Amino acid sequence: MQAFLDVFDIYLLEAVINGILLGGVLALLALGLNLIFGVIDVTWICYAELVMIGMYGMYFMVQYYGVSYFVAAPLTIMLVAVLGAALHYLVIAPLLTAPPINQLLATGGVLFVLQSFATVAFGIDFRNLGIRLPVLAFGDMNFSYARLLSFAAALVGMVAVYLFMTRTFTGTAIRAISQDRQIMALMGVDTKRIYLITSALGGALAGLAACLLVLQYDVHPFVGLSFGPITFLICVLGGLGNFIGGFIAAFVFAEIISLGGLFSDLEWGYVLAFAFFIVMMFIRPAGLLARRR
């Protein structure tokens, strides 16, 4: 009996730590989506598809052209940043004053365009980087090196965004713009430019997430479905547009998935997470930390 409990505790601890590691990348994705929603007031339904394109970018650069991972990563981040800016410029900007449902449908359309484009261009094969990172063992617990690296990089990414938002003039303008859009011109701020920068930043975060996820998951045209819905749930649970709420919700979800997976299998972890979400929507419909006005 005692032996059973010892093993159980070790697995529990391992699951808790793996949940935290998973939460890092989810928080990164949630931050990107919240940024776009909070600043521009549109929801990029196709956010996870930007990640998918970034993962293909990594795959082709590393596997096909033999570029080193650490050179390919910044290039991918830039590629998806440009993609984010293009998405804003071509799809969102013309619809800025349109009803929200039209914006939602438009980005939903982009989702299908990107998925279909990937299917036609790259086929439906599952591809991976072919990089096998070692597994680290602490006592009886095993942690994948890829997850640790992803967690660390996601944290660095989020700290960088935090510093940008609080220390620079442009970052301050990004925080100000959602509080009073009309008077930004009086500050000498070109709102169109701020929207474009924010979209590029949101894209860059998706690009960073792509670099990290490609270490752990195979790439295929529908890989966005593995992260997209969960990212939306996190953002809604945290309160759409609320950065801190999204950060906390990411770890809540990651723990539920990880611990749920411990007691049965991983799919049940997701079922539990979604069930938790539905219950929470009844208890706190505006999110864990309802956006203060």
Add this chain to the structure above:
Amino acid sequence: MLELRGLNAGYGTFQALFDVNLDVKAGEAVGVIGPNGAGKTTLMRVISGLIRPSRGSIRMEGVDLVATPSHKIVSLGIAHVPENRRLFPQLTVDDNLKMGAFMKEARDHYAERLEVVFDLFPRLKERRHQMAGTMSGGEQQMCAIGRAMMSNPKLLLLDEPSAGLAPVVVQQVFELVKRIRASGLTVLIVEQNVQQVLKVVDRAYLIEAGTIRASGTSAEMLASDTVKEAYLGV
């Protein structure tokens, strides 16, 4: 310095200003008085580019403002303190002031400007890490004026700086306006508080239903029968 000629402006099909001519010379303080809904705020918004005129011209030191994108107008030396202050309530006082210095020219002199503003409003320095929305009305008005001063303007547009403030605070705000004037800044101020504003400005325009009805020096306006009857309750 500022020259408005034959200005018409409005919102959609509603016209708020009709053929307005107005001048502000360098170093002057000019008041615009008139009842609610006369077009005073619209006038300010047209000058700072928040609204575009349907006809007429606005020139700032010879530069055509109608052809200038609205976010570039502040670079020409026009800072607008909008009606109801319009601070960013969830940003700190510091961040609000930072926004006032957003444009390139002001950004390069950020530290100096901050000192000037903190000199003018020591209270803001004490409150610099507080959320702007949690301050009292008077402090918020200081912050709004301070934010405008961060851009090192030549012309300050003040829209109803005394609105919604307690009588004691209103006094303080007008004292501030005097001090800002004394620092050599040109001021165009819109007010409903006619008696007070005529004490701090050199000249004033009376605007009613979107048209300039009268203009003159403060003394002339105080003596004018139209102003006396309608606004001073004499």
